[in-house]
Amino acid sequence: MRPNTDALIVIDVQNDFCPGGALAVAGGDAIIPRINALLGDFPVKVLTQDWHPANHTSFAANHDAAPFSLTEMPYGPQVLWPTHCVQGTAGAEFHPTLDTHPADLVIRKGFNPGIDSYSAFFENDRSTPTGLEGYLRTRGVTAITLTGLATDFCVAYSALDAARLGFAVTVLQGACGAIDLDGSLARMLAEMRAAGVALEA
Ligand code: VGL
Numbered sequence: 772m773r774p775n776t777d778a779l780i781v782i783d784v785q786n787d788f789c790p791g792g793a794l795a796v797a798g799g800d801a802i803i804p805r806i807n808a809l810l811g812d813f814p815v816k817v818l819t820q821d822w823h824p825a826n827h828t829s830f831a832a833n834h835d836a837a838p839f840s841l842t843e844m845p846y847g848p849q850v851l852w853p854t855h856c857v858q859g860t861a862g863a864e865f866h867p868t869l870d871t872h873p874a875d876l877v878i879r880k881g882f883n884p885g886i887d888s889y890s891a892f893f894e895n896d897r898s899t900p901t902g903l904e905g906y907l908r909t910r911g912v913t914a915i916t917l918t919g920l921a922t923d924f925c926v927a928y929s930a931l932d933a934a935r936l937g938f939a940v941t942v943l944q945g946a947c948g949a950i951d952l953d954g955s956l957a958r959m960l961a962e963m964r965a966a967g968v969a970l971e972a
């Protein structure tokens with residue numbers, strides 16, 4: 772068992788990000804057995820759940836635009852995604868093989884219609900908090916291990932924010948899966964490395 776200062780954060784292991792889902796990551800479900808095993812090693816365990824209203828601004832369908840096209844939002848560039856993880860739908864549920872019972876906290880994100888939220892810590896303006904930082908700090912957490920989907924979006928944004936907040940951050944690449952849109956995986960791996968995030972297998 773890891774020390775009490777260590778948290779495992781499992782990002783968005785939901786049906787829509789797994790094969791057959793609306794925004795599927797290739798092999799997204801293959802990482803789940805390892806995540807289930809890791810949940811037994813960490814004293815602090817957090818799951819995140821991408822949780823959008825149907826009118827969410829990150830959905831291409833709400834802009835009459837093509838999925839995976841880019842738009843400009845008041846907070847910066849935003850990829851327009853296929854409609855995914857709509858609140859209350861099967862696609863938004865955790866994958867059935869993920870062992871959700873050991874989790875201490877489930878944090879939902881992306882619920883504000885006007886702004887996306889890749890990171891578990893802040894919405895995409897990089898300043899509106901989700902509350903996770905306070906939860907982790909009040910539990911005495913100083914080190915965070917990240918797993919889940921997708922490596923180059925929600926995992927990477929969470930890792931960069933956690934590093935900026937002063938946590939020691941490790942990303943277990945073998946327990947993550949990537950979307951890899953226009954070179955996003957290589958770009959985000961480089962950003963994480965530059966920010967001092969430990970990239971492990
Ligand atoms: C994610 C795109 C849109 C993710 C969530 O979990 O990485 N990516 N919403």
Ligand code: ZN
Pocket residue numbers: 821822823829855856881
């Ligand atoms: Zn989303």
